[in-house]
Each structure stands twice: as structure tokens, then as C-alpha cells.
Amino acid sequence: MLSIEGLSKRFGGFTAVNNVSFAVEPGEILGLIGPNGSGKSTIFNVLAGALVPDAGSIRFEGREIGGLAPYRIVNLGIGRTFQIPRPFHRLSLVENVVLSGFYGQGRPARARAFEAAERALALVGLPTDRAASVDGLGAAALKKLELAKALASGPKLLLADESLSGLDEHEMDQAADLLRRIRKDLGVTIVWVEHIMGILMRVVDRVMVLDHGEKIAEGLPAQVAADPRVIEVYLGTQAAAVRVAAAAARG
Amino acid sequence: MSRWPRWIAGAALVALPFVYHAPYPLHIAILILIWSFAYTSWSAMGRFGLTSLGHGGFMGTGAYVTALLWNRGGVSPWLGIPVALLAGALLAVLVAYPCFRYRITGHYFALVTLALGGIVLQVITATRDYTGGSLGYTPERYQGGSSLYALQFSGKTTWYLIALAVWAAGLYVWYRVDGSMLRYALEAISEDEDAAAATGVHVTAEKLKITVVSAAMTALAGALYCQYQMFISPDTVSGISVSLQMVFAAVVGGLYVALGPTVGAVITILMAEVLRISVGTRAVGWDNLVYGALLVVFIVFLPKGILGTVLAHRQR
Numbered sequence: 001m002l003s004i005e006g007l008s009k010r011f012g013g014f015t016a017v018n019n020v021s022f023a024v025e026p027g028e029i030l031g032l033i034g035p036n037g038s039g040k041s042t043i044f045n046v047l048a049g050a051l052v053p054d055a056g057s058i059r060f061e062g063r064e065i066g067g068l069a070p071y072r073i074v075n076l077g078i079g080r081t082f083q084i085p086r087p088f089h090r091l092s093l094v095e096n097v098v099l100s101g102f103y104g105q106g107r108p109a110r111a112r113a114f115e116a117a118e119r120a121l122a123l124v125g126l127p128t129d130r131a132a133s134v135d136g137l138g139a140a141a142l143k144k145l146e147l148a149k150a151l152a153s154g155p156k157l158l159l160a161d162e163s164l165s166g167l168d169e170h171e172m173d174q175a176a177d178l179l180r181r182i183r184k185d186l187g188v189t190i191v192w193v194e195h196i197m198g199i200l201m202r203v204v205d206r207v208m209v210l211d212h213g214e215k216i217a218e219g220l221p222a223q224v225a226a227d228p229r230v231i232e233v234y235l236g237t238q239a240a241a242v243r244v245a246a247a248a249a250r251g
Numbered sequence: 252m253s254r255w256p257r258w259i260a261g262a263a264l265v266a267l268p269f270v271y272h273a274p275y276p277l278h279i280a281i282l283i284l285i286w287s288f289a290y291t292s293w294s295a296m297g298r299f300g301l302t303s304l305g306h307g308g309f310m311g312t313g314a315y316v317t318a319l320l321w322n323r324g325g326v327s328p329w330l331g332i333p334v335a336l337l338a339g340a341l342l343a344v345l346v347a348y349p350c351f352r353y354r355i356t357g358h359y360f361a362l363v364t365l366a367l368g369g370i371v372l373q374v375i376t377a378t379r380d381y382t383g384g385s386l387g388y389t390p391e392r393y394q395g396g397s398s399l400y401a402l403q404f405s406g407k408t409t410w411y412l413i414a415l416a417v418w419a420a421g422l423y424v425w426y427r428v429d430g431s432m433l434r435y436a437l438e439a440i441s442e443d444e445d446a447a448a449a450t451g452v453h454v455t456a457e458k459l460k461i462t463v464v465s466a467a468m469t470a471l472a473g474a475l476y477c478q479y480q481m482f483i484s485p486d487t488v489s490g491i492s493v494s495l496q497m498v499f500a501a502v503v504g505g506l507y508v509a510l511g512p513t514v515g516a517v518i519t520i521l522m523a524e525v526l527r528i529s530v531g532t533r534a535v536g537w538d539n540l541v542y543g544a545l546l547v548v549f550i551v552f553l554p555k556g557i558l559g560t561v562l563a564h565r566q567r
Contacts, residue, residue, distance in 0.1 A: 086446035099450040103452045
């Protein structure tokens with residue numbers, strides 16, 4: 001569905017992503033993890049069109065999309081969320097979501113755009129009434145709103161950026177369930193970038209680990225969690241490795 | 252909300268010149284309508300954080316293109332005005348496209364538009380052989396005074412009705428934008444361009460749309476002013492004071508409500524008239540001083556403007 005070959009991105013003299021290749025298969029949930037500054041957010045932003053790659057190719061359903069503007073990438077069927085939620089305060093809750101239902105879906109009739117928005121809101125568990133406001137939404141609800149905004153454009157591929165950060169344990173479980181449900185109910189393929197590793201390992205089909213802009217491991221969660229390089233750069237201590245391996249085994 | 256009050260108010264406005272036709276009040280009413288339309292045009296984009304300090308440039312383009320085509324080429328305003336609107340729209344694209352494409356926003360965008368207004372003013376003044384420079388310019392009178400072909404009318408009632416129709420059309424555009432997806436997109440863009448783009452909005456194109464609409468409407472206001480007054484000068488249709496007056500009136504009346512700019516026009520024009528009559532020619536330019544001081548007061552204490560604040564209180 002998505003294949004990345006030799007992707008590199010530099011900021012001045014700093015190489016944020018160095019010659020990374022990977023593929024995303026239709027229907028899977030691919031986890032993308034790595035310590036801070038490992039380049040996962042950069043890859044994410046290149047895929048979403050927010051950054052232009054310096055080298056490499058990104059093919060989505062056979063079509064080169066590297067360097068396309070974000071609005072075109074959305075319209076090709078790739079939705080994204082933002083790590084720190086970015087709601088539009090001047091719009092109501094439904095209006096926040098209807099934008100992608102309209103502009104992300106090739107401008108259908110108004111009523112259809114609103115239907116898409118209401119479906120997306122219902123799926124993530126947010127109110128669908130027209131009067132609902134985005135003011136006063138908590139961290140978990142704002143994360144859901146990000147997902148609803150991305151889903152209303154009817155994506156084939158969802159790029160989910162740190163959907164768990166800032167949530168408590170219970171909310172994290174709910175958010176992970178929601179991603180599972182999105183894949184199951186809508187058949188959406190998901191690339192999930194996350195800093196927090198434990199829960200991700202239980203949900204994803206495969207996981208890819210980045211460090212200093214390079215791919216250091218890729219495979220099934222249990223394999224990756226046992227990889228000595230991953231343990232060394234990502235986890236640091238043996239005790240943490242044991243915890244993660246246990247988490248992966250539970251899932 | 253019932254539509255009846257709107258229809259009754261509309262009918263009363265249409266009937267006004269037939270019932271009451273003292274020339275001076277009617278003249279003031281026509282000016283208020285033309286400027287209300289100009290301020291509404293400005294706020295069409297201004298309400299989305301696209302603050303232009305150079306709309307006088309579009310107004311001047313509208314006025315001078317119409318008048319020059321008439322005097323120099325004998326082109327009827329019926330053709331001249333569309334050409335003038337096109338010129339205003341083209342100027343808007345020329346200036347705004349690079350700004351939007353390269354993400355010159357906020358204060359920097361305002362400064363670019365300020366320069367645009369200054370350039371148009373300089374061009375009008377510098378090409379004085381054609382435009383009369385700072386002395387002003389008068390469209391030639393058509394034989395006989397009133398003529399539909401020349402869009403020249405000696406009767407104030409005719410002008411009042413034309414200005415009323417154009418003003419109403421401006422409000423219609425305002426409501427059309429207000430009820431459209433474009434409004435959602437522009438509100439989103441004004442808050443966060445990246446997040447708006449991530450929903451599939453082509454940020455540059457949507458901003459350009461509203462800018463072109465606003466510029467063409469403002470050019471129409473200029474052309475209308477020219478045809479009515481039969482005299483234009485760089486300072487009355489194109490100067491920086493004209494540009495700032497648009498900002499001031501829209502902010503004072505209320506940027507975010509349909510009739511806000513109209514309320515702003517009523518206040519500014521009546522204030523200018525009162526100053527002119529009570530203090531006379533010694534006070535030329537004083538209105539700008541008062542505007543400047545009041546603008547600061549409004550932005551700090553009443554950012555929604557007069558009408559905006561009143562409506563917000565009534566909703567509660």
C-alpha cells in the first residue's frame with residue numbers, strides 16, 4: 001500500500017532521517033517507535049506532506065507522493081493526526097470535523113460532508129449534536145477529535161501521531177482499543193508513531209524501531225522487543241526490557 | 252429568527268427617498284451606503300484575520316480605471332466598471348498570491364498591503380498627465396446630464412437606490428460566505444494553517460478566493476463613488492487614510508457581524524460631517540486623528556465592535 005525507499009531528510013547539517021526503507025501492507029497496524037530525536041516524527045511529517053524529503057521515494061498505491069502538498073495527500077487517502085491536538089476554537093465540534101468531510105473528500109454535497117463528520121464523531125465516541133463546542137474538551141477527548149478529523153476524510157491509511165501521550169492508563173487502553181476498532185470497522189491501515197511502547201506492542205501487527213535517523217529493527221513485536229540492539233538504544237536497562245517483553249507476550 | 256423585520260426594514264429603506272427627499276440628508280445617506288459597502292467588502296476578508304491596510308489601492312483602482320476609460324476611450328461605465336473590477340481582482344492576485352504561497356501572514360501581510368496602497372497612490376499621483384495627480388480627476392459630463400449609458404444621474408433618488416442595491420448585494424455576499432464551507436475553511440486557516448491543510452483544505456487557494464472577492468467588491472465601491480461624486484482624488488479614494496478608515500469603521504461597527512461595517516460607516520461618516528460643520532475647514536484631517544485614538548480604545552476594550560457587542564449581549 002505504502003512503500004518507502006531510501007528516504008532521507010536533513011535539517012541544515014543534521015540528518016534527521018538517513019536512508020530509511022520500509023513498507024506498509026494493506027490492513028495492518030504498523031508501529032513506529034524510537035527514542036526522542038530518532039526521526040520518527042520527521043518520517044511522519046514527510047509522509048503527511050508537511051516536510052519535503054531530500055532523497056528517496058514514497059509510493060502510495062503505486063503513485064509517487066514525496067513532496068506533494070498536505071492537502072493533496074489527504075485527498076489521495078492519507079489522513080493524519082497531530083501529536084499535540086490542534087482543534088479550531090472558532091468552530092464548533094462538528095464544524096471542526098466537517099472540514100475534512102468536505103475538503104478531504106473532493107467537496108461532496110454539504111449534507112454528505114456533515115454525515116461523514118457525524119459518523120467519524122460517533123465512531124470515536126464524541127457528541128454529534130451541532131451545538132457541541134470544542135472548548136472544555138479534556139486531553140483524551142482532544143485526542144479523539146484529532147482521530148475524528150482524520151477519519152472524516154475517509155482515509156485508506158491513517159497516520160496516528162502519539163495518540164497516547166498525555167493520557168492516563170485507563171485512557172491509554174481506550175485509545176488503543178479505538179485504533180483497533182478503526183482498523184476493524186473501517187478497514188483503515190494504520191501507521192502508529194508512539195513514544196510509549198508498552199501498549200503499542202500489544203496492538204500493532206509489526207513494529208519498526210528508529211534510532212538516530214536509522215532503522216535498527218523491524219518485525220513482530222515479540223521479536224523486536226527481544227532484539228539486543230533495540231534493548232540497548234531504546235530501553236537502556238535490562239529490567240525495562242523484561243517488562244516490555246512481558247507486555248508483548250500478554251498481547 | 253423571523254425574516255419579517257428584514258423585509259420591513261428593506262421596504263422602508265427603498266421607500267425613504269420618495270417620502271423624504273431633502274438633498275443634504277439624502278447625500279449623506281448615499282455616502283453612508285457606498286462606504287458601508289466598501290467596509291463590508293474589507294471585512295469579507297478582514298474578519299478572517301486577513302488584515303489589509305491597503306484596500307484604498309483597490310478602491311482607487313476601481314475609481315480611476317472607470318473614469319479613465321470613460322474620458323480617454325469613451326468606454327461606458329457599464330463596460331468600464333467590469334474592467335475596473337477585473338483590474339482590482341488582478342492586482343489582488345498579483346500581491347496576495349506570493350504572500351499566501353510563501354506564507355507571509357499576520358503583521359507581515361498587513362505591511363505588504365500597506366505598501367500596495369502606497370504604490371497605487373504613488374502611481375496615481377505620478378501619472379498626473381493622465382490622472383490629474385493630486386489635484387483630482389473629473390469624469391466628463393455626458394450631454395444632457397442624466398444618462399443611463401454614462402451612468403450619470405442628476406437626481407439623488409436614483410443614486411440612493413443604486414447605492415442601496417449595491418449595499419444589499421454586499422450583504423448578500425457576506426451572508427453567502429457566512430453560510431458556506433469556505434467560512435469554516437477560512438476560520439480554520441486563520442487559527443492554524445497547517446492543521447487546516449491537514450483536513451484537505453488548499454490554504455493558498457481558499458485565501459486567494461476571499462481576497463479576490465473582497466478586492467473586486469472594493470473596486471466596485473470606488474467606481475460607484477466616482478460616478479456619484481463625479482470627482483475623485485488620490486486622497487479621497489486611495490490614500491492611506493481611506494485604507495485605515497476601512498479598518499477603523501469595520502472594527503468599530505463589528506468585524507464579525509453582517510451589519511457591523513454598516514454601523515461603522517454610519518458612525519464614521521456622521522462624525523466626519525459633525526466635525527466638518529462644527530469646526531469647519533480648520534479641522535481637515537482631524538477625523539483621522541479621532542479615528543486613530545478611537546481605534547486603539549476599541550481594539551482594547553470592545554474588540555467585537557459596537558454592533559457585535561450588542562448582539563452578543565442579546566444572545567445571552
